Amino acid sequence: MSLNKVSVDDINVKGKRVLCRCDFNVPLKEGKITDENRLVAALPTIKKLIADGGKVILCSHLGKPKGEPKPELSLAPVAARLTELLGQEVKFAADPEVVGPNAKAAVEAMKDGEVILLENTRYRAEETKNGEAFSKDLASLCDIFVNDAFGTAHRAHCSNVGVSELVDTAAVGYLMQKEIDFLGNAVENPVRPFVAILGGAKVADKLNVISNLLEKCDTLIIGGGMAYTFLKAQGYEIGKSLVDDTKVDYCKEMIAKAEKLGKKLLLPVDSATITEFPNPIDAPVDVIMYDAKDMPADREGCDIGPKTAEMFAEAVKSAKTVVWNGPMGVFENPTLAKGTIAVAKALAETDATTIIGGGDSAAAVNQLGFGDKMSHISTGGGASLEFLEGKELPGVAAATNK
Numbered sequence: 001m002s003l004n005k006v007s008v009d010d011i012n013v014k015g016k017r018v019l020c021r022c023d024f025n026v027p028l029k030e031g032k033i034t035d036e037n038r039l040v041a042a043l044p045t046i047k048k049l050i051a052d053g054g055k056v057i058l059c060s061h062l063g064k065p066k067g068e069p070k071p072e073l074s075l076a077p078v079a080a081r082l083t084e085l086l087g088q089e090v091k092f093a094a095d096p097e098v099v100g101p102n103a104k105a106a107v108e109a110m111k112d113g114e115v116i117l118l119e120n121t122r123y124r125a126e127e128t129k130n131g132e133a134f135s136k137d138l139a140s141l142c143d144i145f146v147n148d149a150f151g152t153a154h155r156a157h158c159s160n161v162g163v164s165e166l167v168d169t170a171a172v173g174y175l176m177q178k179e180i181d182f183l184g185n186a187v188e189n190p191v192r193p194f195v196a197i198l199g200g201a202k203v204a205d206k207l208n209v210i211s212n213l214l215e216k217c218d219t220l221i222i223g224g225g226m227a228y229t230f231l232k233a234q235g236y237e238i239g240k241s242l243v244d245d246t247k248v249d250y251c252k253e254m255i256a257k258a259e260k261l262g263k264k265l266l267l268p269v270d271s272a273t274i275t276e277f278p279n280p281i282d283a284p285v286d287v288i289m290y291d292a293k294d295m296p297a298d299r300e301g302c303d304i305g306p307k308t309a310e311m312f313a314e315a316v317k318s319a320k321t322v323v324w325n326g327p328m329g330v331f332e333n334p335t336l337a338k339g340t341i342a343v344a345k346a347l348a349e350t351d352a353t354t355i356i357g358g359g360d361s362a363a364a365v366n367q368l369g370f371g372d373k374m375s376h377i378s379t380g381g382g383a384s385l386e387f388l389e390g391k392e393l394p395g396v397a398a399a400t401n402k
Contacts, residue, residue, distance in 0.1 A: 005399040006171045008045055008146055013054030015112055019142035020049060020173065021159050023151035023379055024060035024078045027363070031077055035363050037371070038151065039081060041379045045148045045173035046086065046115070055110040057141055058082075058090070059098075059118040059159055060149065067125025069096035079117045091116040098124050099137035107141050121159040128157055135162030148173025150180075151358065151380035153395030154387075164398040172399045175379065180396065182376040183323075183387045186355050187216055190321040195352075196388075197312070197343060199224030200326030200360060203247045208389040209325070210254055219264040219319075221312050223304045223328035223339060227268050230255070236292050239273065240300040266315060268292060270305030272329065272336060277302075281332045303329025304339035313346035322347055325357030325385060331364045340364050348373035357384035 022042040027034045049056045063073040079092035091114070093103035098119050106116045121127045126134040135158040139145075145167045147153075147160050153176070156162075164170035186194075196217040198206055203226040214220055222230055225242035232238050233251035258265035272287045273295065289305045290296065304312070309328075316322055324347060328339035340361075347354045348370045356362050356374050359381020365371055378384040386393060 004402050006402055007177055008048050008171055008173055011144060011169060011171050013049055013052045013144060016054055016143040018049050018054040018144045018146055019057045020146040021149045022058055022060045023149040025062050025151060033077055033081055035366055037362060037366050038379050041175050042148060045175060050113050053112040055112060056115040057107060059121055061122040062120045065120060065122050069123045073120055075117055075120050093118050095119050096123055126158055130156050130158055130162045134158040135166055138163040139166035145170045146173050147395055147399060148175045150176050150383050153393040154383040156394040160395040161398045170400045179378055182355055183384055186321055186323050187388060193218040193319050194321045195219045195315055195319040197221040197324040198326050199328050201225035201242060203229045203244050209385055212389050214257055214261060214263055219315050221266045221315060223268060224326050228301055230267050231292055237295045237297060239295050239297050268304045268308040270307045271301035272303035272305055273299035273301050275299060278333050285335050287335055303336040309339050309342035312343055316346045316350050319350060319352040322352045323355045324361055327360050327364050341368055344368050344370045
């Protein structure tokens with residue numbers, strides 16, 4: 001699947017105002033950025049636009065302020081960190097309405113090669129509804145639009161789709177191109193054996209992914225909270241573990257589908273169990289390991305056990321392509337991160353092309369120190385999932401065709 005779109009290499013931005021939609025939706029703890037993977041991933045496109053003499057206006061959302069200017073979700077810390085990463089000032093336009101007097105004055109005064117960052121696009125309620133008024137505000141600031149936010153490519157919002165319809169040229173950035181080249185190749189023409197690993201809490205989020213990947217991969221591994229609905233479908237006691245009772249039949253269908261297609265479907269054979277969910281999430285917990293067939297009714301599975309970790313690691317060893325989306329347990333807790341660490345370690349040691357679908361698995365791989373051992377870490381959780389489902393992404397479709 002190629003992306004035949006106008007890219008930043010095809011446009012001349014010298015002296016032009018370029019609005020660049022990035023994905024700066026980074027995790028913050030007490031105003032500090034705890035994972036800057038997304039900022040670093042955006043740098044090549046930003047640097048290219050600066051080097052070519054564009055007037056670079058960056059925009060992004062952060063979290064879910066739901067149309068209110070919530071100070072704890074301001075992009076101010078991002079502007080400060082980007083200034084350090086780029087080695088030049090990134091001026092922050094602090095307008096609660098995003099395109100307000102500060103932004104307009106800053107854009108008016110820009111010289112070629114300068115950079116400003118607008119406030120959180122979701123401070124405007126229209127953003128997530130793709131409302132025309134906000135799209136027009138954004139378009140009024142620029143001559144050219146560049147979309148490099150793969151993380152929101154699966155949403156049709158003002159700052160990635162609405163604005164692109166109001167400018168002459170809507171190009172894609174390097175990150176967008178790389179994401180689609182990597183994920184596209186992995187799913188459409190993988191080097192086999194192709195192993196897909198799915199984790200995370202909810203089966204409902206990954207229904208179509210499971211079905212699509214079963215057709216494409218050789219082995220599908222399922223861990224994380226969603227595995228317990230599958231284990232229930234197999235008739236096991238799952239205690240107080242996370243379950244989606246409305247999806248038990250679906251899981252049965254998928255188990256049958258795997259068998260019919262001759263695919264390996266690997267599910268946990270043991271679990272790390274607890275009695276009470278940790279509060280705060282990283283608080284110490286007492287864990288007892290139980291085999292899947294022996295889970296007591298009063299305990300909750302919160303990570304894959306050591307036997308499962310070994311089985312999953314073994315499956316990855318002989319693979320040539322591995323796609324991983326979603327952690328194996330409550331990885332935010334050191335005691336319940338062991339399964340996720342084991343899988344990350346197995347991926348770091350394999351010779352396969354390893355692609356990490358964004359979101360929690362990307363954060364886990366980076367926090368655990370395995371980031372540089374992976375072939376590609378996607379910056380989009382939901383977007384990479386929809387890509388793995390084989391869907392067209394609105395943010396990509398909206399870009400100008402070559």
